[in-house]
Amino acid sequence: MSLAWRLLKTAVISLWAFRSYAALMMIGLIIGIASLTVIHQIGQGAQQAVSARMTSMGFGADAFYISSGGGRLGVRRGMKRAVTLTPADADAISRLDGVTHVVPHKNVARTQVSAGGNNTNTRVRGATPGWAAARNWAVLMGRFVTRTDIGQSARVAVLGTTVVRELFGEADPMGKRIRIGRTPFIVIGVLESKGSSGWRDRDDLILVPLSTATKRLSRDDKISGMRVTMTDASRVGEIKAEVTNVLRENHSLGPGVPDDFLIITPDELMKLLTRQSRSLVAMLTFVSAVSLFVSGVVIMNIMLVAVSERAYEIGVRRAVGARRRDILYQILMESLMVAAAGGVCGLFLGLLLSYLATWLLAIPTAFSPTGFLWALGFSAGVGLLFGVAPAKKAAGLNPVEALR
Amino acid sequence: MIQLKGITKTYYRGKVETPVLLGIDLHVREGEFLAIMGPSGSGKSTLLHILGLLDRPTGGSYRLDGIEVSSLSDDELARLRNDKLGFVFQAFHLLPKSTALDNVLLPFTYAGHFPADAQEQARRALGRVGLEHRLHHRPGEMSGGECQRVAIARALVNDPEVIFADEPTGNLDQRSSLEIISILQGLHAEGRTIVLVTHDTAVGCMCRRLLRVVYGKVVSDEPVADPTVALQQLQTLKEAAK
Numbered sequence: 205m206s207l208a209w210r211l212l213k214t215a216v217i218s219l220w221a222f223r224s225y226a227a228l229m230m231i232g233l234i235i236g237i238a239s240l241t242v243i244h245q246i247g248q249g250a251q252q253a254v255s256a257r258m259t260s261m262g263f264g265a266d267a268f269y270i271s272s273g274g275g276r277l278g279v280r281r282g283m284k285r286a287v288t289l290t291p292a293d294a295d296a297i298s299r300l301d302g303v304t305h306v307v308p309h310k311n312v313a314r315t316q317v318s319a320g321g322n323n324t325n326t327r328v329r330g331a332t333p334g335w336a337a338a339r340n341w342a343v344l345m346g347r348f349v350t351r352t353d354i355g356q357s358a359r360v361a362v363l364g365t366t367v368v369r370e371l372f373g374e375a376d377p378m379g380k381r382i383r384i385g386r387t388p389f390i391v392i393g394v395l396e397s398k399g400s401s402g403w404r405d406r407d408d409l410i411l412v413p414l415s416t417a418t419k420r421l422s423r424d425d426k427i428s429g430m431r432v433t434m435t436d437a438s439r440v441g442e443i444k445a446e447v448t449n450v451l452r453e454n455h456s457l458g459p460g461v462p463d464d465f466l467i468i469t470p471d472e473l474m475k476l477l478t479r480q481s482r483s484l485v486a487m488l489t490f491v492s493a494v495s496l497f498v499s500g501v502v503i504m505n506i507m508l509v510a511v512s513e514r515a516y517e518i519g520v521r522r523a524v525g526a527r528r529r530d531i532l533y534q535i536l537m538e539s540l541m542v543a544a545a546g547g548v549c550g551l552f553l554g555l556l557l558s559y560l561a562t563w564l565l566a567i568p569t570a571f572s573p574t575g576f577l578w579a580l581g582f583s584a585g586v587g588l589l590f591g592v593a594p595a596k597k598a599a600g601l602n603p604v605e606a607l608r
Numbered sequence: 609m610i611q612l613k614g615i616t617k618t619y620y621r622g623k624v625e626t627p628v629l630l631g632i633d634l635h636v637r638e639g640e641f642l643a644i645m646g647p648s649g650s651g652k653s654t655l656l657h658i659l660g661l662l663d664r665p666t667g668g669s670y671r672l673d674g675i676e677v678s679s680l681s682d683d684e685l686a687r688l689r690n691d692k693l694g695f696v697f698q699a700f701h702l703l704p705k706s707t708a709l710d711n712v713l714l715p716f717t718y719a720g721h722f723p724a725d726a727q728e729q730a731r732r733a734l735g736r737v738g739l740e741h742r743l744h745h746r747p748g749e750m751s752g753g754e755c756q757r758v759a760i761a762r763a764l765v766n767d768p769e770v771i772f773a774d775e776p777t778g779n780l781d782q783r784s785s786l787e788i789i790s791i792l793q794g795l796h797a798e799g800r801t802i803v804l805v806t807h808d809t810a811v812g813c814m815c816r817r818l819l820r821v822v823y824g825k826v827v828s829d830e831p832v833a834d835p836t837v838a839l840q841q842l843q844t845l846k847e848a849a850k
């Protein structure tokens with residue numbers, strides 16, 4: 205039986221003797237570490253969801269997106285964003301060297317749509333044949349918009365499943381007539397369901413040919429945005445610069461006039477999204493750090509009380525030869541052990557809670573081993589830090605007075 | 609072994625000064641069995657704490673084995689307590705949550721190195737005080753006399769040069785007191801040095817030398833003419849009980 209073992213045993217015995225105190229000390233820490241764990245798991249889950257979402261949007265590394273209207277990524281732009289891009293812009297960009305596809309689209313304002321006696325209000329979007337492939341979005345029934353549809357500005361529509369449900373219920377929508385606003389359309393296809401992404405139902409939309417949207421459904425022939433695909437990812441920077449020149453020239457923007465469009469590269473988008481979730485995580489981390497600090501103060505005060513109650517024990521130890529620092533280490537060891545135990549309990553509670561969050565509330569969470577280490581390190585740190593004052597008090601006791 | 613010259617102790621509490629020891633000279637040789645007696649508040653415990661390196665004197669010189677202890681650091685005093693001294697207190701001062709064996713092992717925890725046969729030594733010390741059958745009992749599960757015997761085993765386990773006992777029989781009945789003193793007499797017979805504080809004249813008469821302290825001064829210091837043998841008294845007591 206070695207000395208280290210005896211010291212550990214000593215700590216366990218005194219913690220067990222003072223188990224109600226130890227439990228009190230652990231509560232705050234358990235809550236703090238559990239919430240830290242949950243936050244971390246949610247943050248981690250959000251990050252994974254972001255990258256999954258980007259993949260599903262077809263946001264590969266070899267493409268970028270041009271959006272109408274100026275401003276900066278991540279800064280809220282005007283609600284009524286100027287629609288500045290034109291089909292001519294799309295043509296010019298598609299002729300650039302290294303550009304393989306340009307997939308423009310036009311967002312029409314939410315519109316009242318009806319079929320038979322049923323009504324719904326939905327997003328209408330003008331698209332080109334490349335749109336579905338660019339977003340990995342397959343057609344469930346019928347067909348997608350074709351070049352011929354575009355050429356004829358045909359009044360044909362491809363519906364999202366939510367719209368189908370609203371307008372037709374269980375009935376077959378194919379070939380049926382619907383009205384978008386006042387314009388009659390024929391249903392030619394149904395999109396596969398994508399479910400909702402957060403607050404937004406992705407299946408609540410209608411696609412029409414781009415030319416139909418610009419000519420028949422709105423008063424301008426502008427487009428909202430376009431996706432540009434390149435031959436290879438390494439040319440993104442170079443092509444972004446060229447596109448900027450082309451667009452500024454087309455829009456006759458003089459020097460000093462800010463861009464009236466925004467090029468969003470996958471890198472920037474990813475950075476923005478992770479920065480947002482990271483700042484959320486950072487804020488919540490701060491909150492739980494505060495709660496950990498508070499629980500540290502609680503630990504300190506309980507231990508200070510425990511030390512006065514244990515003055516006699518400390519006196520005995522000093523009488524049989526314990527040095528001040530032996531007492532100091534003993535108390536530190538105890539607070540470290542309580543804190544680490546609290547940390548481990550909190551960690552498991554946190555894992556359980558985030559599992560429940562995923563299971564019951566469908567909040568994505570993901571386990572991360574770094575979070576595990578953080579929780580342990582944090583609680584051990586709290587234990588050490590807030591054990592110092594009680595340990596110093598214990599070590600400073602005069603043995604004679606402690607024994608009285 | 610122990611050499612005190614002009615030891616004084618004054619407690620300071622705020623502006624209040626309490627002089628307790630007013631200059632104690634004392635020489636204790638190896639193998640002595642010394643009793644310190646005196647009225648309550650005369651400074652016996654204070655003196656014992658200074659002798660036992662638990663407290664420092666305000667003035668005077670204390671040499672232990674030729675070393676002037678006032679020049680030693682707190683850590684060095686702790687090491688000396690662990691190495692050379694053993695304590696027995698009136699209130700036993702055992703750790704209540706630890707077994708007898710663990711209590712006796714306590715000094716080893718703070719020794720420079722933890723001996724491989726510590727358990728064995730602790731068992732032997734408990735055997736020496738007749739408690740081989742109480743190894744795993746906690747203080748709450750033992751009588752006062754047994755607790756005090758565990759305390760003696762703890763004082764003994766590091767093979768100290770001096771054992772200090774502050775009213776070791778103060779909390780015990782007559783019979784347990786006799787048992788404790790007879791153990792101490794046995795240790796003395798083996799050549800150990802023992803310094804004991806007591807109120808009890810009967811206990812004083814079982815030691816070999818009697819020091820009387822009144823108001824912080826030594827008033828008499830003489831050998832005990834014919835020390836009572838505790839074991840005999842114990843026997844008489846047992847017979848009377850039958």
Ligand SMILES: Nc1ncnc2c1ncn2[C@@H]1O[C@H](COP(=O)(O)OP(=O)(O)OP(=O)(O)O)[C@@H](O)[C@H]1O
Nearest residue numbers: 619620621626628647648649650651652653654655
């Ligand atoms: N920390 C202290 N501060 C102030 N005065 C103290 C302190 N410790 C002891 N005293 C005083 O010193 C005097 C001697 O105390 P001490 O405990 O040495 O007496 P004692 O001879 O052991 O008495 P008793 O027989 O009652 O145990 C007492 O008057 C006590 O009040």
Ligand SMILES: [Mg+2]
Nearest residue numbers: 652653654774
């Ligand atoms: Mg006393």
